[in-house]
Every structure is written in C-alpha cells, then in structure tokens.
Amino acid sequence: MGGDHRGKTIPQQPGIYALATPSGRAALAVIRLSGAGVREAVETLAGRLPPPRVATLTALSDPGPPDRHGSGMIDRGLVLWFPAPFSYTGEDGAELQLHGGRATVAAAAAALGRLGLRPAEPGEFTRRAFRNGKLDLTQAEAIADLTAAETAAQRRQALRQLDGAFGALVEAWRGRLIVTSARIEATLDFSDEDLPVEVDDRVQGELLLLRSEISDYLGSQTRGERLREGVKVAILGPPNAGKSSLLNALARREAAIVSAVAGTTRDVIEVHLDLGGVPAVLADTAGLREASDAIEAEGVRRATRWAEGADLRVVVGAADDWSALYAPAVRSVVRSDTLVVGNKVDLAPTPPFWDGRPVLPVSVKSGEGIDELLDRLASETSRLAGESEEPALTRTRHQQGLSACVEAIDRAISNLDPVLRAEELRLSIQALGRITGRVDVEEVLDALFRTFCIGK
C-alpha cells in the first residue's frame, strides 16, 4: 500500500530503464527509468531537470559523439521527472515519451547505457516498488493480473485488488494478531502481578473473534459453490435431545425415525430444504455419547465427520436433560459459529446461555420457537451463501495463507499454555505476513512496548 514516505530516505538501487510500451512500430514509445543516476541522465538528455511530475516537451540529445549525420539529437518528446519518493518504485524515476519506432528506441537505449543505466529485468520496477513499501505483494500480483487481464471481469477483479482492499484487510487482521501476541508475550516475560488479570479473557475473546472473521471471509469465498450445492447444516447433540424430531419439524415430514430409545439414529439422514431462497442440506445425526455397540460407534463417527464438513452446526440439547450437553463428544463438535437449540421447553426451562452462546428455546412438541429457529437458520444460510461486497480471494496462495492462519489461531485458542500459544500466534502472524509480503518479528516487540508500560 502506498505508504507515507515523508522523511524516509529510500535507498537508490542501480539505475535501470525499460521500454514500457510494446516494441516495434507505434505512435509512441514510453521508456521508464528508475534508480541511481536517473536525475543526472534526465538532466543530461534534456539539458536541464524539468519540474517534478509535469509533462515537459523537450529535445533529447545523446551526450556521446554526434552520429555521422552530425547531430546528437535523439528525438523531441515529453519528459516526466518523478523525484523520490513520489514515484512508482519510490526511487528517483522518469518517463520518456518518444516517437514509436525501433531506431528511436535504440538510440535512447544506447544513450541511457552510456549514462550508466542498464536494461531492467522482468518485474524489476514492481519488485523495487514492493521493496520500498509502495505496494504489498497482493498489489504486485494485481499488477501482473491487470497486465494479463483479457476480460472486463478479470480487469475489474485485478483493479479491486490493486486498490489494496484485500491487502489492507489482511494487514488489519495481522495487526490485531500482533497486539494479541504481544499481550501473551508479556505474560511470558513479566511476573503475574505486573499484568491485569483480565488479559487472558481479552486474549481469548479477541482470538475467537479473529478466528470467526477470517474463517467467515474464507467461507464467503465459497458462497457461489454453496449456493450451487446447498449450505450444509449438521444437527448434532446428545441422544434423545429431539434431533430427529426437530429435523422432521423443519422438513415438515417424517424423514427420520423418532424414538424414546437412545441411539435410534445411526446413520446420517439428509433432507434438502429451501431456507429463504438459499438451498440447505440438513443432516440428522446419531446422538453424540460413548457408544454402547460397534454400530452406534460407527454412527457417532459418521456424525462427527459430517459435522467437520458442515457449513453450520446446530447443537440440540433437551431442557430436561441439559447436563448431557456437557459430554466431551458434544463439546468436541462445537465451533465458534455453532447455534445452540434448547428443545423440550414444554418440560423445563433452558438456561439462557450455554458455553457463552445464547440458547434458542424451542419445543418440537408444542411448536414453540420453531418459526424463530427457521428465521435464524435462513439468516445464517444467507450469510453463508449470499452475495458479498468483500474483496475476492484471487489466488490459492492467499487462500492457503488464510487457512494456515485460522488453523494456528484454532490451536492457540485450545492451548492454554502461554508458551505454546505464543508460538501458534507467531505462526498465524507469519501466515498472514506471507500473503502481503510483510514478515517481521520485530513488530511483535514494537507492539509489546506500545501496549504496555511494563518496564516502568
């Protein structure tokens, strides 16, 4: 992202030049210059340095010996002078707009060579812009995409990425991870009494939030696919909570067998539903508990596997047997975005919260709360499969970096040991840093000293 370079000196790499327009006969040829010696080269060719960033018509002359026609003049053209740091690369830069044609370009190139500039390598201007903080990696990629774009949609997508919105999104997440990481590092380096006790809660809260924001964003990128195939909703919970009854009520038909005998549902039963215009596949699954036989165990395994691949998990508990929700098999399928339904409110009230999540009270028997649940499911599915204004993920590289980040945050969330947590967060920060090309461990230390005044 075009950073603020006031007061910052950008080192000048060796001077380079390149023809920015296609070679061959053309109305115009644009030659671009960057780096050490550009100021002197422009001064020499144009006879003086033109005012910065103003197209100036001037005669360009080769300082070398006059050719056999008796003149050192190369061409008459426009010269643009971009003193550092306000140029594409951040270095001193210039553009020469000459008449198109091989001989003119060859004469200018020969002169530039004599003035100590060399031909640029492919991508060298953009590489310098990246190195000097003028662009992040995602914007450099956007430039490659833009020059390769053949359709209007490709061009629009590349332009959106070039405006830096995606890079800024990733950098904002990375900044928050750095601050959170600094909080954890602080607990490692300093004794407990120096730190407020709520640090750990704040860290956990922020990690859960970041995790759901990044995975929502990743999820939003598969919206089209979900819209085609249906949002996968897993109905999970302990046996006898009323999962099969709930599925039948939502589907308004007897798809699953309902029974008071725990462990009746052993396979995954899928029902296709239209939830407010978005297709959904609801799955009724075996009750999650320590299985009493091999077939039930297989059912639990299938339920857990389906839950892993689901877009949305709905955990159902029975109000009259709420403690069954605390079984490890149930806890293990819960994610940050899981909906909690408290069924059988005709028998007993449900607590308002479970595991920090609000409980949606329903009774399949009396029909209470079913419409509200359907509304809630519809809003969740449209969130998961609706249209989005967010910047698009254009490369697998970005997708992989974000996934690696979410995985590391997940491990940090479930790891209460601050040393391992800090390590996982370092990995999550690196994963994002690789996307934008900013990988700097010093930043963690900077954030640490900014956030706390511990040293006193």
Ligand SMILES: Nc1nc2c(ncn2[C@@H]2O[C@H](COP(=O)(O)OP(=O)(O)O)[C@@H](O)[C@H]2O)c(=O)[nH]1
């Ligand atoms: N009182 C009451 N019983 C319910 C309700 N929902 C389901 N049940 C009963 O609870 C038992 C278990 O239901 P089922 O749907 O098979 O539960 P699952 O094991 O979670 O699939 C059955 O006897 C249902 O009739 C409800 O809202 N209220």
Ligand SMILES: [Mg+2]
């Ligand atoms: Mg069942």
